[in-house]
Amino acid sequence: MKTAKIFCFAFAVIIFMSSFNNPAYKIARLKYNGGGDWYGDRTALPNLIKFCNENLKTNFEADDDVVEVGSASLFNYPFTFMTGHGNVIFTDQEARNLRKYLTGGGFLHIDDNYGFDKFIRPQMKKVFPELDFVELPVNHPIYHQKYPFPNGLPKIHEHDGKRAQGFGLIYKGRLVCFYTYECDLGNGWEDYGTYAGDTQEARLKALKMGANLIQYIFTQ
Numbered sequence: 001m002k003t004a005k006i007f008c009f010a011f012a013v014i015i016f017m018s019s020f021n022n023p024a025y026k027i028a029r030l031k032y033n034g035g036g037d038w039y040g041d042r043t044a045l046p047n048l049i050k051f052c053n054e055n056l057k058t059n060f061e062a063d064d065d066v067v068e069v070g071s072a073s074l075f076n077y078p079f080t081f082m083t084g085h086g087n088v089i090f091t092d093q094e095a096r097n098l099r100k101y102l103t104g105g106g107f108l109h110i111d112d113n114y115g116f117d118k119f120i121r122p123q124m125k126k127v128f129p130e131l132d133f134v135e136l137p138v139n140h141p142i143y144h145q146k147y148p149f150p151n152g153l154p155k156i157h158e159h160d161g162k163r164a165q166g167f168g169l170i171y172k173g174r175l176v177c178f179y180t181y182e183c184d185l186g187n188g189w190e191d192y193g194t195y196a197g198d199t200q201e202a203r204l205k206a207l208k209m210g211a212n213l214i215q216y217i218f219t220q
Helices: 004-008 012-017 042-053 070-075 092-103 117-129 183-187 200-219
Strands: 028-029 065-068 081-083 106-113 164-169 173-180
Touching: 012 117, 012 183, 042 081, 042 183, 042 200, 065 070, 065 117, 092 164, 092 173, 106 117, 117 173, 183 200
Parallel strands: 028 065, 028 081, 081 106, 106 173
Antiparallel strands: 164 173
């Protein structure tokens, strides 16, 4: 299992390796059971990777991987992305594996693709029974990386008229999971024109916030 120290220095390694044009890491999408559409936002991660490689000078491989919650392969990825609309079920083994991954230095971004909240919260409670999601304040460093978001998480897609909120699970002082709610950040990363009403302005905001997230994870 990779240690927290390895993950903390991962961003510096990526920058170093980029000078040799040698991709150093891949980003992974989390596959889960329960019937929810874990495969949603199909074009999101490749677009985010491209944006980060161009603007943060990272050198991620162009395509994302798929990794199962309970797999030992999870520890190969410093960053994993999870989204969906529907049901999520973590077995006890999967919850233990995800906890080991996150407490060992890994990071999980959960993006509510609308209607995900009531399913994901109880499952993450299996992973961290002692923790609750807390809303990150607008002065949190995650909103103040290369791209400043002084008002916090941007609203990308409208659903219920609720404000966008960024929640975190903080384990021993470290943010291990960032949960974007009523935002649809992943939708904003998708190919332009995927959704009716898309604007280039909203898409750019989503990509910039995604880049902030990547930069924060690899430099915290």
